[in-house]
Amino acid sequence: MNCKQAQEKIEVYLDRELTLSDRRDFEEHLEDCKNCQKMLDNLRSLSTSIQQTNYIKAPFSLRRKIKSELRDVTGEENARYGWTHLLGSAAGSAILASLAVWAMMTYIVDPDTTRTQLITELTTAHVRSLMVDHATDIITSDEHTVKPWFSGKLDFSPPIKDLSAEGFGLVGGRLDYLRLDDLQQRPAAVLVYKRRSHTINVFIYRSTDSEENPRLNKRQRQSYNLINWHKQGLSYWAVSDLNATELQQFAQLLRS
């Protein structure tokens, strides 16, 4: 494959739509062509920028209106002062949030209770960060800005990587507090990445002595995927509603 042919296929490659044999030819060409590598990087940067645009949750009032109108069509009675009405109010939203947390707590089935509590804690922290629109304390895609921001706030320095070239844009970071296995609250660094419309929270905290396992452990809680590993005295948990394959790809990149 020459440069001209490669450049005709570059976006199709980026969009993962090339056939297997074309992909192989393209990657072979890419290995030796700095110019095409640069163009691909350029396209990836653009793609990451687009994927970082805000994805807005549909207003609850819209859901309520649709449900109400559907009931009108079927001739069903609308529960004006029932759950639908309650959940539309601010107090109702608070109740809904509490119920969501309660539901997560009651769905614990893992025999390893403390581990399961941690998973619930992480999932709840992830959901909370999305619900209150407070995913980041510092918003930047620059790893060199995020790193100093954490120093002074933590007694460890979380390794930070910008993976935007691989399609996982660094959005920023924040501090969080997690109740860990020993039931003590500890500070954790949280790195926030975006993959298309999906937010990935990476919780990093000091491991206990017994933990030193770089293998990726996959878990699932409700509709969220969690991947955990330990490296150089730190524990990592990547939490997201992103599919398990892409989250694993992300974890591998971050761990390497």
Place this chain on the structure above:
Amino acid sequence: MATAKDRKHFERLMLRHLDASYNLALWLLHDTTEAEDVVQIAYMKAFEHFTSFTGGNTAGWILTIVRNTAYNWLSKRNRGSNLISFEDVLHSSQNNSPTASGEMNPEELASAEISHSQITGYMKTLSVDFREVLFLREIEGYSYKEIAEITQVSKGTVMSRLSRARGQLRQIITDQTHREKTREL
């Protein structure tokens, strides 16, 4: 007449795509109130024709209805200018291939520190069909074939539209960054 059972079935299959529907409408209309109205109308239309839905890609089905409703809405509101494709203009006025001169390299593009609001603002300057294809590919992650089904054009048109949309967006970012640099000097 549709029954409570139909409604429950419809809600179970389609309401999970409400966020995607709302965001698509927002990308096309740039107005939260209009986006809500369009999604509500689209969902009611979808329920009306639910019996014709034979199964398969529920997201694709509902998004097709949402985008058609949004396009009708735009045309009724006499927003014709928004509906004119930039494809012809781009063809004649500039080369938007990734090798275009004056193009930022990856480092420059990355260091341009484009904020969320900036990129959203730049996106607004694109034509509606360009915004649509970028949303479906970059945000929702649909394949060319799925986008072609939703937007009712050929796969080739999807590829060319996507490429031109990216080219135009890249050019806007480059121009804007250069303008800001000149202003700083």
